[in-house]
Amino acid sequence: MTTNERINKIVDILLVSNSVTALTGAGVSAESGIATFRDPDGIWSKFNPLELASIDGFISNPERVWSWYQYRVNIVNNSKPNPGHYALAEFHKYNLDFNLITQNVDGLHQRAGSENVIELHGSIIRNKCFNCNQIHEGAVINGNLLNNCKRCNGLIRPDVIWFGEMLPESEINTAQKLSSNTDLFFSIGTSAEVYPAADLPLIAKSNGAILIEINPVKTQLSNFADIRIELTSGKAMPLIIEEYKKRVE
Ligand SMILES: [Zn+2]
Structure with missing residues (x-):
């Protein structure tokens, strides 16, 4: 499948999904010049x-x-939000139950216009x-x-959240609940190695969600993904939202 065919397939699924959940990691902010940690x-x-x-x-x-x-x-x-942040913020404009969970602590999703962001690692x-x-x-x-x-x-x-500290309980509970009740789950720019965030895509998948991975490199999640786009978030997410807009407008 070409990248275009994959994007079309993702939008097909988006159009029949009631609830969509996205988990973002360091890769999403790396494109804004914010260094990764691990x-x-x-x-x-x-x-x-x-x-x-x-x-x-x-x-x-x-x-x-x-x-x-x-x-x-x-x-x-x-630094500034990049096209990946802006594309994710656009999902909120549509009549879609769209939930954004992030491992990033930089507030760039909010600056791009995303609301109710679940910040697993604080800010x-x-x-x-x-x-x-x-x-x-x-x-x-x-x-x-x-x-x-x-x-x-x-x-x-x-x-x-510092080393050795627990994640905020209410955020992790909300994230798990959203993940287990979603139709479509995006794992974006995360190496899917740090628990419990790394469990969220698998919770979604085991509860019947379609799992999409957006990452230029393979991760330990890649084998579980239904569709993979081997691009950065800043390249892939605008393609997805543009195609989605064409179809709903
Ligand atoms: Zn005090």
């Missing part, structure tokens, strides 16, 4: 994740953790209190000083 030359090959992204690392040196996150927030603020744009979990918006750093929680005076930390 690749051989990704961020964790150069930095020690336990110093920069763990509770112990934060307790032993909160300033170091903050300077790392400030650096990453700057990269995110200077580096948001901060929370280390003690009481109160969400804190806005600046947390005043020069080199860290602001403390206004409610309990605790330290403020990024609202992301």
